Amino acid sequence: MNEILPLLELKELTKRFGGLAAVNNVSFKVQEGSISGLIGPNGAGKTTIFNLITGVYRVTDGQILFQGKPIHNQEPFKIASGGVTRTFQNIRLFKNLSVFDNVYTACHLSANYGLFASVLRLPRFRREETILRDKARSLLTIMGLEDRQDIAANNLPYGLQRRLEITRALALDPKLLLLDEPAAGMNPDETEQLMRLIGEVRKMFSISVLVIEHHMDLIMGICDHIHVLNFGCTLADGSAEEVANDPKVVEAYLGAEEEKQC
Amino acid sequence: MDQFLQQLVNGLSIGSIYALMAVGYSLVYSIMNFSNFAHGSVIMLGAYFGFYALTALGVPFSVAFFIAACGTAAVAVILERLAYKPLRDRRAPFLYFIITAMGASIFIDNSVIATIGPTPKTFPSELLPSFLQGMPLEWGALNVGRIDIAIFVVAAICLGLLMLFIDLTKLGKAIQATAYNMKASALMGINPNFVIILVFAIGGGLAGVAGVLYGMKYQVFPQMSSITLKSFIAAVFGGLGSLPGALLGSVLLALIETFVSGYLSTQYRDLFAFIILITMLVVRPSGIMGRDAEDKA
């Protein structure tokens, strides 16, 4: 029984709002270095799971283990600094800040100076600020945003806003990146660009990714492992081919998708 | 025992006024998820509308009430349309709403000071209906001011009508639905703009009635708007967004204040209101009757 410790593990995770179970006894694992997908119809509980993982919601039952240690019900900022960051379904950038400032702000954990040092402008402050600035610049260059860095975030076109959100999430040096419908509102070209970007990000930053998506091409194209939800419950779990051929999934979800495409 | 009952009566009187203010405020809060910090100024305007309707226009007392309530309802709706709606449309952050409310409140309060003047006005008793004039009623050792009875009755009627309206009529149910989930109600065909206007109008109307009653019991002056703090505390005490909670919180707050005034000292009455507030926020921020809500991503 030499099982590799999964990076993230959900164990019988349940979240109830009043009488309604938005997430019902869901268990799955995300292996290190993988790109996993979380799919299901609208309202299946996917974003709720992200909110549970990132500490926005309290867990009603069950556990969330990150690198073997429980992180459920912790403070969101602690979870984020512990290595789990995310993007949002409806983009939540710091809209009035420039592209650069969005990332620069998020780099804050890479510096280690206190209030005293900032107010008195001690040498330590200047040193570490330079480190932060360099880090922000290099991130923006890697993600192809450096020639847009002075624009206010809400003046960016939609696709670049999504890319900026991902960049910001990467600024915390996460081990696990949660992407909530990153391809929402994108045309096929943009979706393909995004797919490539996610693959490159995984390689370049050595991270694992968990994606919520509706775009089946994206999911099938890049995910090593897929977990299907329906009405808060697990419907299927496995590799892309296994899930695509699972009759339950085809009936509940993929079948409808195919009809749409015809 | 007699003093206890006397304090109870006093408390119920001021509690009725608090209730009218707090329910109006909570009603708007339940729909908009936003505290209308200009509420106090609307209450103050109600007192002035009532006063001038009675003295300058010379209308009978009940008509003065009606004019005051309609006036404040109109002011509240205008405030909403001109100041809050543009912010809502732009999905401005919560902070902008508070700042705007503060600005509106400063504008209204100081307009009154600059035009009418800061000296307090008293409702002339000759113009009040005859059953309100005269000595307090005596009931055993209890002295019940006639105005206090009127306050209690008027408040009870208004709040009773409001509860019936909300529970039984179609519009009332529309308000409930929108309070629960604005987007979903909109999908069901309820026009959110209409509900918002309706709710501000009702809240404003209640504020107007509260203002007139307060002005009758005490005096009419521009700094009245600071009474709004009490209505906020009452609403938080009972549970922000819950109408029965606002009612309960108001009565309890008023009773506690009155007992503190009566048995301890009047000086510490306002301090106790603050203590109640802080205690609630520490122990149970959702209030006595509130429900816990979680943020959504």
Place this chain on the structure above:
Amino acid sequence: MDYIQGIAVLIGINLIAVLGLSILTGFTGLFSFGHGGFMAIGAYVSAVVSSRLNLPYPIAFPMAILAGAAAAGIISVFIGKLTLNLKGDYFCIATMGFGEAVRVVLNNITYVGGARGWANLPQFTTWWVVLVLDVVCVVVAWNLINSRHGRNMVAVREEELAAQMAGVNVFRSKMIALIVSAVLAGIAGALMANYIQFIRPTMFNMAKSTDLTIMVIFGGLGSISGTIAGTILLVSLPEVFRNFAQWRLVIYGLAVIVIMVGRPQGLMGGVELTPSGIRKLLAARRAKAKLEAELKAAEQGDAA
């Protein structure tokens, strides 16, 4: 000359409090109805130290200011711990209650004069004391804002949830903003007490708090240079338009609404009037224009 100096001192004293509120409201996005209360604490504690403790002259004033600032800061820690974890409305209501509570308590302490006030306080505040403290406070505020602590505060203002997801300890950021703003208000109160030489609780009521907030708004949320400009403007204006004193607040109230609805950035538009600030503004404009041109060219290319 004395008259102008008098106004300059008033501007200087108010500026310290307004800087604090700028950090709290303009940069961190928290609204307080009760900072008059922190000014009052600063004023009264410093008055006790400077006139009741019989300290030798050179120490009395600095000790008074320190005591006032510390008292305000410590009390703000309590208020913050109790209310900063709650939703925005609750914090506002709590600050409103706090301001009123301070006033009520002070009204009832005869040792400090009660409701009638406390007169004949020593005249310690001179224009150069105010000037030096102004420079210090502006530098402190500037350094705080332009550090990761300041950027985190702005993140909290912009998108609190996203800030948390970016590892920002939102509660801590808010606390820092609250404590700093309270301490600055306390210093301002201490300076005021020893300048006007008379204090009374009504001087620090909600009208004072809203006055300070209006100065922040006029100058523009999120700009230190804006805050300075706003304070200078709004403290000197009433002197210029003495005849219309009653209408001053009417116009301000209306102006606040118009600003919030029309131009929330206020005078400075969130821009700092410094070389780097202006460079940033120009760079942003250039980049935006470039982007729009590229998008347009792409569209035309598609259409062709």
